[in-house]
Amino acid sequence: MSGFDTTWLDLREPADHAARDAALLTAAREFLQAGGPSPLAVDLGSGTGSTLRAFGSDDRVRWRLVDHDPRLLEAAVSRLDGFPHVERMEADLARLDPVVLADARLVTASALFDLASEALVERIADLLSERRIGLYAALNYDGATRWEPSHDGDREMLAAFNAHQTTDKGLGRALGPEAADALRHAFERRGYEVRVAPSPWRLGPDQRALETALRDGFVAAVRETGRVDGAAIEVWQRDRIDHPAACHVGHWDVLALPRG
Numbered sequence: 001m002s003g004f005d006t007t008w009l010d011l012r013e014p015a016d017h018a019a020r021d022a023a024l025l026t027a028a029r030e031f032l033q034a035g036g037p038s039p040l041a042v043d044l045g046s047g048t049g050s051t052l053r054a055f056g057s058d059d060r061v062r063w064r065l066v067d068h069d070p071r072l073l074e075a076a077v078s079r080l081d082g083f084p085h086v087e088r089m090e091a092d093l094a095r096l097d098p099v100v101l102a103d104a105r106l107v108t109a110s111a112l113f114d115l116a117s118e119a120l121v122e123r124i125a126d127l128l129s130e131r132r133i134g135l136y137a138a139l140n141y142d143g144a145t146r147w148e149p150s151h152d153g154d155r156e157m158l159a160a161f162n163a164h165q166t167t168d169k170g171l172g173r174a175l176g177p178e179a180a181d182a183l184r185h186a187f188e189r190r191g192y193e194v195r196v197a198p199s200p201w202r203l204g205p206d207q208r209a210l211e212t213a214l215r216d217g218f219v220a221a222v223r224e225t226g227r228v229d230g231a232a233i234e235v236w237q238r239d240r241i242d243h244p245a246a247c248h249v250g251h252w253d254v255l256a257l258p259r260g
């Protein structure tokens, strides 16, 4: 299990909502709403339901939250007051059963596909295109993390972090920074109309808690790779704590809709 906790998901949600590309979100919502009297959206790797809150409540729309972590599905309940039709489904995407997608008009995901393998993207693209289901996949990390002001250690730390992004998180070798491109190519090859747009985090002084959690996770990931000398990691971390920096984290949103 990849072990995301509600504290981290709650912390990142405001930044995610500010970052999502508004035009793609609107187009995804319109596609969903045009899917009959009670269209169904299936949110993969839903966590506590951040994507639903980004779409906003609509009495006609049904949602299916899919996650392998029952604690997150449980935590979603209290966070989704005002969403009248929400079904929770515990399932492991590593063994994706097509029943998860039954009756869907749109599949959504956020901060998920950088954890996924190319094989999973291809499988999802097959399943969606066979059923003419749309895909809205937001906040795919692109490998571009920048701090302002910069630090001599940034380049080495980021290279190690990005290498860690491609390790297996339970879904095979992760796409990491290649996720948005892999999605775009997979759906274009199947004749979908694909739009992509940047959705970066721009974290400033008012987001210290998120930045601190991000930095701690970043350092832990770098340590795990063994690519950076421990003393150099300490120096970088200490300097970053003593001299807080603005931080830019690159993401891309992808909207893939069946033509016609």
Ligand SMILES: C[S@@+](CC[C@H](N)C(=O)[O-])C[C@H]1O[C@@H](n2cnc3c(N)ncnc32)[C@H](O)[C@@H]1O
Pocket (backbone or CB within 6 Å): 002, 003, 004, 009, 016, 044, 045, 046, 047, 048, 049, 050, 051, 066, 067, 068, 069, 072, 091, 092, 093, 094, 109, 110, 111, 112, 115, 169, 170, 171
């Ligand atoms: C970065 S979190 C994003 C959560 C949510 N979409 C959001 O934006 O807040 C990734 C989510 O994917 C889920 N996940 C990871 N691997 C999974 C798997 N193999 N099967 C199902 N869900 C998985 C995690 O439990 C977690 O909820």
